[in-house]
Amino acid sequence: MRRPFARALTAPLAALAAAVALPLTSSPPAVADEGVIGGRPVRVADSPWAVALASRDRFGGTRAGQFCGGVVVARSTVLTAAHCLSEDVLGAPRGEVRDLKVIAGRSDLRADDGAEIDVRDAWINPDYDGYTNSGDVAVLTLATPLPGGFVIPMANDGDAAYEAGTGAAVYGWGDTTGTGDYARTLHAARVQVLPDAVCEEAYPGSSDGRYLPSSMLCAGEPDGGKDACQGDSGGPLVAQGRLIGLVSWGSGCGRAGSPGVYTRVSDVLRVLRQHS
Known part of the structure; x- marks a missing residue:
C-alpha cells in the first residue's frame, strides 16, 4: 500500500528550514464528520494547503493526471513523499517527466478551477531508505508562488x-x-x-x-x-x-x-x- 534523482539542497529549501521558527498560529482546519478510506468529500477552500501531484503524460487525463498528494509549506514549496518521484511510481525516470505539475485550489479533479503549476525543481531526500521507508520526503519548488493563505505551518519536535x-x-x-x-x-x-x-x-x-x-x-x-x-x-x-x-x-x-x-x-x- 502507498509504497512504494537526488540533487543538492537549493537555497529556497535552506530558507524553508529556517522558517520553522515562525509562530504557529493557524486555526484547526474544517473537516467532514468522516473522511479517505471511511471518509467523505471536503472543500479544498477549507484546506488549501492540500494539493495534487499530476502528470497527464504518465497517468492520463481522466483525473487530471493525479497520482500522489502534497502539501504547501511555503508559497513556492510543496512537500510530498520521496517514493512518489521514483521510477517505480512514475513509470519513467523523473527527468523524463516533462509535465509534472501541482494542482492547487481545486476540489474536483474534473473541474478547471484553481491552478496547475509547473514544478521548477525537485529535491529527493538522499537518505530515503526504500527498504524501511525511512526518510520518505521530497521537496518540490513551484514555478509560480501561491498566495500566503495556502501555507500550513509545520509542527516542530515536541509539539x-x-x-x-x-x-x-x-x-x-x-x-x-x-x-x-x-x-x-x-x-x-x-x-x-x-x-x-x-x-x-x-x-x-x-x-x-x-x-x-x-x-x-x-x-x-x-x-x-x-x-x-x-x-x-x-x-x-x-x-x-x-x-x-x-x-x-x-x-x-x-x-x-x-x-x-x-x-x-x-x-x-x-x-x-x-x-x-
Missing part, C-alpha cells in the same frame, strides 16, 4: 500535536475503498495519532517496511476502517492546525492492526536543516 490520542485528519484524492475506487474530489478522514508501541508491533520489519518512531508517525483507528490508501501518498496528516505527517506506507488500507504510517514532519525539519 503536542504528535501526542498519542490526538485527533487528526488525512487528506487525498486516492482510493476510497481499497479496491481501486479513486476519488475525483478531495476526501478527508478523521483518525487519531497512535502510540509508537502499537506501530512497532504492527510493523517490526518485513517486506512491508519497518516502523521507526524517530522518523515515522502512526495514525488510524484501533479497529481500522479509516486510513489513507493508494494515490494518497505524500498528502498531509494535520492535527491542531499543524502539519505532522506525510502519507507514506502501510499494509493494505483501513485494516485493523495495520495502521497507516506517515513521515514524521519533525524529522523532515531535521533533514532539511541537515542538508541546508
Whole structure:
C-alpha cells in the first residue's frame, strides 16, 4: 500500500528550514464528520494547503493526471513523499517527466478551477531508505508562488500535536475503498495519532517496511476502517492546525492492526536543516 534523482539542497529549501521558527498560529482546519478510506468529500477552500501531484503524460487525463498528494509549506514549496518521484511510481525516470505539475485550489479533479503549476525543481531526500521507508520526503519548488493563505505551518519536535490520542485528519484524492475506487474530489478522514508501541508491533520489519518512531508517525483507528490508501501518498496528516505527517506506507488500507504510517514532519525539519 502507498509504497512504494537526488540533487543538492537549493537555497529556497535552506530558507524553508529556517522558517520553522515562525509562530504557529493557524486555526484547526474544517473537516467532514468522516473522511479517505471511511471518509467523505471536503472543500479544498477549507484546506488549501492540500494539493495534487499530476502528470497527464504518465497517468492520463481522466483525473487530471493525479497520482500522489502534497502539501504547501511555503508559497513556492510543496512537500510530498520521496517514493512518489521514483521510477517505480512514475513509470519513467523523473527527468523524463516533462509535465509534472501541482494542482492547487481545486476540489474536483474534473473541474478547471484553481491552478496547475509547473514544478521548477525537485529535491529527493538522499537518505530515503526504500527498504524501511525511512526518510520518505521530497521537496518540490513551484514555478509560480501561491498566495500566503495556502501555507500550513509545520509542527516542530515536541509539539503536542504528535501526542498519542490526538485527533487528526488525512487528506487525498486516492482510493476510497481499497479496491481501486479513486476519488475525483478531495476526501478527508478523521483518525487519531497512535502510540509508537502499537506501530512497532504492527510493523517490526518485513517486506512491508519497518516502523521507526524517530522518523515515522502512526495514525488510524484501533479497529481500522479509516486510513489513507493508494494515490494518497505524500498528502498531509494535520492535527491542531499543524502539519505532522506525510502519507507514506502501510499494509493494505483501513485494516485493523495495520495502521497507516506517515513521515514524521519533525524529522523532515531535521533533514532539511541537515542538508541546508
